[in-house]
Amino acid sequence: MTERDAVITTRGLVKRYGRTRAVDGIDLDVRSGDVYGFLGANGSGKTTTVRMLLGLVLPTQGEVEVLGRRMPRGGREVLPRVGALIEGPAFAGHLSGRENLSLLDASGPGGTRRTRRRRIGDVLEQVGLGGVDRRPVRAYSLGMRQRLGLAGALLRRPELLVLDEPTNGLDPQGIAEIRDLLLELHRVGTTVFLSSHLLAEIEQMATRVGVLDRGRLVLQEELAVLTAPTGATVVTTPDPAAARAVLDGRVLTEDGHRLLVTAADPAEVNARLVAAGVPVTGLAVHRPTLEEVVLAAASTSADRVERPGQGAPR
Numbered sequence: 001m002t003e004r005d006a007v008i009t010t011r012g013l014v015k016r017y018g019r020t021r022a023v024d025g026i027d028l029d030v031r032s033g034d035v036y037g038f039l040g041a042n043g044s045g046k047t048t049t050v051r052m053l054l055g056l057v058l059p060t061q062g063e064v065e066v067l068g069r070r071m072p073r074g075g076r077e078v079l080p081r082v083g084a085l086i087e088g089p090a091f092a093g094h095l096s097g098r099e100n101l102s103l104l105d106a107s108g109p110g111g112t113r114r115t116r117r118r119r120i121g122d123v124l125e126q127v128g129l130g131g132v133d134r135r136p137v138r139a140y141s142l143g144m145r146q147r148l149g150l151a152g153a154l155l156r157r158p159e160l161l162v163l164d165e166p167t168n169g170l171d172p173q174g175i176a177e178i179r180d181l182l183l184e185l186h187r188v189g190t191t192v193f194l195s196s197h198l199l200a201e202i203e204q205m206a207t208r209v210g211v212l213d214r215g216r217l218v219l220q221e222e223l224a225v226l227t228a229p230t231g232a233t234v235v236t237t238p239d240p241a242a243a244r245a246v247l248d249g250r251v252l253t254e255d256g257h258r259l260l261v262t263a264a265d266p267a268e269v270n271a272r273l274v275a276a277g278v279p280v281t282g283l284a285v286h287r288p289t290l291e292e293v294v295l296a297a298a299s300t301s302a303d304r305v306e307r308p309g310q311g312a313p314r
């Protein structure tokens, strides 16, 4: 793969609050075209990191570079090119979504007045709030506020989106819509930095993953590399004992009718079993799931990030 431009780089980034090391020496490497999934349990330091990236919190130690500029010094130049959504975006409750976006655009740098109306209309449509844009924000659900926050992040058509738990408060349909929207923005060239405590969300969206565990980055790698074939084949058979006899010593694990076999080529395993008269009902190249990878990297963090079908580990 060719080296893509660095979009976010941190070196030895630390944030201490009294005796708490909220962020403990992390080296982030986010490149142009990534959907970077920043995975960590609640309290692992994601929000503190995001705030430092945007120059909202000063690091205790270490360096941050965003779009080639040191932060927070380069903020005036960099921030107009970045769309950000951080926990619980603040809006004026008595104003409509459209009015809030208008205020937001007028107060920040780079929001040309001439194009404001059109840009606001576009982003409200994009996040699915086109029909309710005149309702006061105090009548919005949490999910609608989250969408409005995302609309605010998109107003300047940013090169980089930095989103802290963007699907918080959304129902499954809302989550799927935001996922599709982010993937579409990524497709047209936006780099996305996405923090989440949801393994499934990161696995579905990210091209590159960073795992934060109690302030430390315990894993950072392309998702495709993390979940690359392991060189084993998963065989499903109604007669595991017979399969085990035929495959003589190559069975790594057996789980009911499912065997994990040392063999990179499922066809070869199939041919041997079928030749010996052992029925085969399923064959697949084995790949680890993100959950397994996270577990191997740091058991403590995997215990604490939320897996599919679990409640939030607070």
Ligand SMILES: Nc1ncnc2c1ncn2[C@@H]1O[C@H](COP(=O)(O)OP(=O)(O)OP(=O)(O)O)[C@@H](O)[C@H]1O
Pocket (backbone or CB within 6 Å): 017, 020, 021, 022, 040, 041, 042, 043, 044, 045, 046, 047, 048, 049, 197
């Ligand atoms: N302003 C602050 N003062 C003191 N401690 C703080 C402050 N902000 C964060 N912390 C502490 O730093 C640690 C990391 O918090 P942070 O909010 O960054 O985690 P997080 O991964 O974003 O979690 P969540 O998803 O719950 O927000 C926590 O122990 C938190 O209590």
